[in-house]
Amino acid sequence: MFCTNDAGDYCSQGDIKNDVFRFEDDKFIVDSFDGGVLGVGGSGEFQEIGIYFTASYEVVSEELVDKYTFDVIGFNFIDFIIIGQMNISYYELGIGGYDKQDEAKAFFFGSKKINN
Secondary structure: OEEOOOEOEOEOOOOEOOOOEEEEOOEEEEHHHOOOHHHOOOEEEEEEEOOEEEEEEEEEOOOOOEEEEEEEEEEEEOOOEEEEEEEEEEEEEEOOEEEEEEEEEEEEEEEOOOOO
């Protein structure tokens, strides 16, 4: 994915980030955060409507001080190519809860693993 802005340590403006997104049943998972809080990971879901899909994901770091949310809109072409846009928000723990610090838009292009 190509990051257009900064979002915590996950995404830096102008960088290309390689990550794995998993679509399992109706769950959406961002592999970079698979360990999440106490090894549990984040929570996410996705929906497919023809070639169009949406996904969302939220995770809190193991240290409990950082939180990320992901909102994804994408297209699935030829059953194994995905392309789309992701909005990433980064929050830090403050006195009243998590305060938004950064927000980034990222564009992605990738392939979908086909299980045979």
